[in-house]
Amino acid sequence: MVKSPQLSAEDWVLAGFRALTHKGPHALRAEPLARDLKVTKGSFYWHFKDVAAFHDAMLTLWETRAFHDIADALNRIPDPASRLRMLAEISATPSDEQYGGIGAETAIRAWGRSHQGVAEAVRRVDGQRIAYVRRILEDLGLAPDPWARLVYAAYVGLEDQSTRDAADNLPAMRGMVEMILSQAPR
Amino acid sequence: MVKSPQLSAEDWVLAGFRALTHKGPHALRAEPLARDLKVTKGSFYWHFKDVAAFHDAMLTLWETRAFHDIADALNRIPDPASRLRMLAEISATPSDEQYGGIGAETAIRAWGRSHQGVAEAVRRVDGQRIAYVRRILEDLGLAPDPWARLVYAAYVGLEDQSTRDAADNLPAMRGMVEMILSQAPR
C-alpha cells in the first residue's frame, strides 16, 4: 500500500476513525488530524467546509456500512439457527482498526454521548440490527420480544468489555445463543 | 435543598457528573463548569490544583461508590437466586441524575475511551462486579464461567441502549436471569 502524495477526503475520514478509536472524540479536529497526516489544515479545509462537515462525512460512511456489513455476512446463511450462531462468532471478532465492519463501534457509541447526530445514527443502526435479530427469532418460532433486545445488548456489552480486558466474547455469546435456541420448537 | 452561598469541592464534583452525563467529557473543564455554577474559575482553582486533580476527585468518588452501592443492596438478600433477580430489577432502574448509584455509568464508560485513569477505574469496578455475580452463580451450583460475563455484559449493553431509546430493560434482564436460573440444580 503506497501512500499517495495527495490526500482524498476519504483519507481524512479514515484518519478520523483511527484518531477516534485511539484518542477519543476530542481528537476529531482539524489541526491535530493534520499533524497526524503530516500536512497542514489547509488540506482539511480544502476537503471539508468545516469540522462539523467532517464529522458528518465520518458518520455517513459509518452508517452506510454498519448495518449492511453484518446483514450481508449473515444473509448468505440459509437457516436462521446458523445465522444466530454466526452472529455470535462475529461478535467475538471485533476487528477493530476498521471503520466499515464492526470496528470503531464502541468508540462511536461513546462519541454519541456528546454528539447529537452521532447518537441518532447509532440509534438508527441499532434499530435496524435489532429488527434483523428479531426476524431471525421469528423464523425460529420464538417470541422475539425480550430476546432480540437481550441478544443485541449482550453483543454491545461484550464488545465494550473487550476494549478493557483481553477476555474472549465467544463462550458467553455462544452460551446465550444455544440457550435461546434450545427453547425453539423443532 | 437550599443552595449554600459557598461551594464545596463536592459541589464541583457533582456539577462535574451532571456535565459529564449531559454534555460529555469535553464539558469537564474549569471555565465551563464555573459558568454552570455561576461563579468564576477562581473558585475552581481554590478547590483543585488543576483540571486533572478535579478529574481524579470525580473518579475517586465514583469508584468508591460504584461497587458497594450495588453489593450493599444485594447483600441484604439471603438466597442467591433472589439476589440474581434483584440485580435484574436494579438494572431496569438506571437512576441517572445520580453519581453514586448506577447513574452516570454509561457516561463514565464513554469517558474511559479517552482517559486512561477512567478506563482503569472502570476495569476495576467491572472486575469486582463480575466477581460478585460469579459468586452468586457458584452459590447456585452453576458453572460461573461464561454466565457471569454474559450477565454483566447484558447489563452494560441494556444500560447503553436505554440512553437512546425509552424501552424497558426489565423484561430482557428478567428473561435472561430466569433462563439461567432454570439451569441450576435444585
Added chain:
DNA sequence: TTTAATCAATACGGAACCGTATGGAGAGGC
C-alpha cells in the same frame, strides 16, 4: 474589634484551535 482563614472575583500571559484569505507548486489540457 481586630485578626485570620476561607472562598471567590479579576486580571493576566500563554497555548491551542477555528475559519479565512492568499499564495504557490505540480499536473494536464490546449
Added chain:
DNA sequence: GCCTCTCCATACGGTTCCGTATTGATTAAA
C-alpha cells in the same frame, strides 16, 4: 509554453481555555 485546476502551505484575527497572581469579601476566632 502558457493556462487552469487541484491540492496544500502560510499567515492572520478571533475565540476559548489553562493556570497563576493578586485582591476582595465574608465568616469565625480571639
